[in-house]
Amino acid sequence: MSALPPIIEGRRRWQLAALVAFALGQAAAAGLVAFATRDVFASFREGGDIPLVSLAAIVVAAVSIAALRYSERVVAERLGQDYAAALRLKIFLHLSRVSVRKLGERRVGQLSMRFVGDLSAVRGWISLGLARLVSAAIVLPATVLVLFLLNADLAIAAAIPLVVGIGVMAMVGPRLSDTHRQLRTRRAKLAADMTERVVHAPELRLLGRMQIERRHLTSRTRSMMHSAIERARGIALLRVVPDVLTGVAAASVFFAAFVNGVSGAEAAGALAAVALAVQQLRDIAGVWDRNRAWVVARDKCLNLLMTPTLPQPLLNADDAVADRPPVLRFMGVDAPGLQTIDAEASAGRKIAVVGANGAGKSTLLALAAGLEHPTNGRVTLDGRDIFSLRARERRRLIAYLSGRSPILAGSLRRALTMGAPERPSDATIEACAEAFGLGPVLDRVGGLDGVVAEAGRNLSSGEARRLLLARVALSHPRLILLDEPDDALDPAARSLVEDVVLGTDATALIITHDLSLARKLDEVWLLHAGTLIVKGTPDEVLSGDGPVARHFSEKPIREP
Numbered sequence: 064m065s066a067l068p069p070i071i072e073g074r075r076r077w078q079l080a081a082l083v084a085f086a087l088g089q090a091a092a093a094g095l096v097a098f099a100t101r102d103v104f105a106s107f108r109e110g111g112d113i114p115l116v117s118l119a120a121i122v123v124a125a126v127s128i129a130a131l132r133y134s135e136r137v138v139a140e141r142l143g144q145d146y147a148a149a150l151r152l153k154i155f156l157h158l159s160r161v162s163v164r165k166l167g168e169r170r171v172g173q174l175s176m177r178f179v180g181d182l183s184a185v186r187g188w189i190s191l192g193l194a195r196l197v198s199a200a201i202v203l204p205a206t207v208l209v210l211f212l213l214n215a216d217l218a219i220a221a222a223i224p225l226v227v228g229i230g231v232m233a234m235v236g237p238r239l240s241d242t243h244r245q246l247r248t249r250r251a252k253l254a255a256d257m258t259e260r261v262v263h264a265p266e267l268r269l270l271g272r273m274q275i276e277r278r279h280l281t282s283r284t285r286s287m288m289h290s291a292i293e294r295a296r297g298i299a300l301l302r303v304v305p306d307v308l309t310g311v312a313a314a315s316v317f318f319a320a321f322v323n324g325v326s327g328a329e330a331a332g333a334l335a336a337v338a339l340a341v342q343q344l345r346d347i348a349g350v351w352d353r354n355r356a357w358v359v360a361r362d363k364c365l366n367l368l369m370t371p372t373l374p375q376p377l378l379n380a381d382d383a384v385a386d387r388p389p390v391l392r393f394m395g396v397d398a399p400g401l402q403t404i405d406a407e408a409s410a411g412r413k414i415a416v417v418g419a420n421g422a423g424k425s426t427l428l429a430l431a432a433g434l435e436h437p438t439n440g441r442v443t444l445d446g447r448d449i450f451s452l453r454a455r456e457r458r459r460l461i462a463y464l465s466g467r468s469p470i471l472a473g474s475l476r477r478a479l480t481m482g483a484p485e486r487p488s489d490a491t492i493e494a495c496a497e498a499f500g501l502g503p504v505l506d507r508v509g510g511l512d513g514v515v516a517e518a519g520r521n522l523s524s525g526e527a528r529r530l531l532l533a534r535v536a537l538s539h540p541r542l543i544l545l546d547e548p549d550d551a552l553d554p555a556a557r558s559l560v561e562d563v564v565l566g567t568d569a570t571a572l573i574i575t576h577d578l579s580l581a582r583k584l585d586e587v588w589l590l591h592a593g594t595l596i597v598k599g600t601p602d603e604v605l606s607g608d609g610p611v612a613r614h615f616s617e618k619p620i621r622e623p
Contacts, residue, residue: 101332143190
């Protein structure tokens with residue numbers, strides 16, 4: 064299990080210390096206001112000169128409180144943003160170490176909620192919850208102390224409703240947990256549904272599903288709205304308490320003043336202190352709401368961080384794999400969809416991996432790339448476990464292309480050179496792009512600085528595949544792993560796959576359904592129902608009526 068980052072760490076320690084200092088300053092200013100107010104009202108009773116010093120003290124204290132609350136808000140926001148950034152990075156790095164299969168089991172919309180909705184709740188708790196709780200924990204006791212210094216009877220009269228109000232809020236606040244959890248769950252489901260459907264909206268319309276989808280989204284929205292209203296009721300109830308408390312505390316102070324014969328000046332000073340205390344209670348009302356949101360968001364983030372990760376290389380890992388085509392071995396490998404794979408791709412060998420849909424071909428390549436972990440056995444490069452490779456070695460050695468390979472929004476230059484150990488010159492990049500038929504794309508987007516949309520949406524399917532093949536060529540890998548690289552390519556462009564594979568001395572595994580390509584490679588591996596049933600040279604396995612020949616002729620395969 065990977066825990067959340069500690070709140071008090073690094074510069075956040077100093078930010079929290081600053082919040083404590085601001086709270087102490089507010090407490091001191093509150094005391095000054097109370098005593099100065101008492102002196103002003105005493106001057107009214109006694110007559111004489113205008114109490115300029117006391118009036119100035121009230122102004123200075125008020126300005127100080129305003130300045131301190133302003134500084135508190137800014138530092139608290141910095142603290143919240145800093146912590147949210149640390150948690151965001153931790154979650155992202157954790158997900159980068161999760162297998163592609165495990166990651167694929169989670170809906171994209173719900174994952175995005177962790178980075179948007181939940182992290183907003185986390186930031187809100189730190190910056191608007193925890194910070195104000197620190198302030199209230201210091202200012203409220205200090206205000207009660209000031210009341211006792213003014214008059215013990217008035218302090219008791221004010222403290223009783225304050226304590227009762229805090230007690231009521233303590234009972235109401237925890238009840239927000241269920242509404243927060245329900246709201247966040249329903250919001251996550253709605254976000255997941257919208258994320259899944261919005262990119263397909265035109266095709267859903269073509270499929271005649273708009274009425275069905277409208278009803279579904281309307282139902283989800285109404286459920287979310289119901290939870291949001293329930294949460295709003297709880298928050299409103301919390302915020303009502305300080306408003307009621309203002310009148311009750313004032314009446315209690317006045318009553319105690321009359322009963323005990325306390326001067327009006329002391330009563331006025333006590334009311335000033337009570338007003339500042341009630342302001343803290345108003346802040347605490349928001350604290351409860353943000354705390355409940357934080358608890359739910361924290362649990363969601365912890366659940367995500369509990370997702371098992373792939374093994375990570377040890378700091379004292381073996382010597383680096385040499386910069387040459389490696390020997391790739393599968394040694395008794397079992398994995399979801401695969402069983403007992405024993406095979407070796409010798410250095411520089413080009414191997415076609417073939418088989419029906421669901422045979423386990425993509426899982427085999429993901430294992431070779433270190434994107435999946437075998438349940439049994441090992442995958443090695445030149446004798447080293449694939450998971451002992453450090454990030455720099457992986458980047459230098461391996462190029463992996465699949466139907467889900469990322470094309471991030473940004474410049475065409477970046478899209479082409481992602482994964483390259485060293486960025487080539489613009490001239491080299493442009494020449495490679497032209498060689499892979501991307502000249503029209505260069506012209507259309509405005510050169511290498513032109514923008515490629517998210518997931519390459521401003522490219523055709525064939526152009527996106529050409530871009531990914533060019534990326535492989537520019538990275539000069541020593542192990543090439545291609546999952547149906549000719550998918551979406553027109554017949555004239557399929558020679559590009561041969562250029563990538565045959566134009567290098569790298570070891571290569573290529574999933575293909577193209578018989579002509581398979582014939583040009585060094586070996587053919589046939590997977591059937593998760594088992595490697597045939598391996599050999601094209602001349603050996605494609606002749607006659609064997610399983611590989613039957614696969615390409617679309618006849619049923621009989622295991623040997």
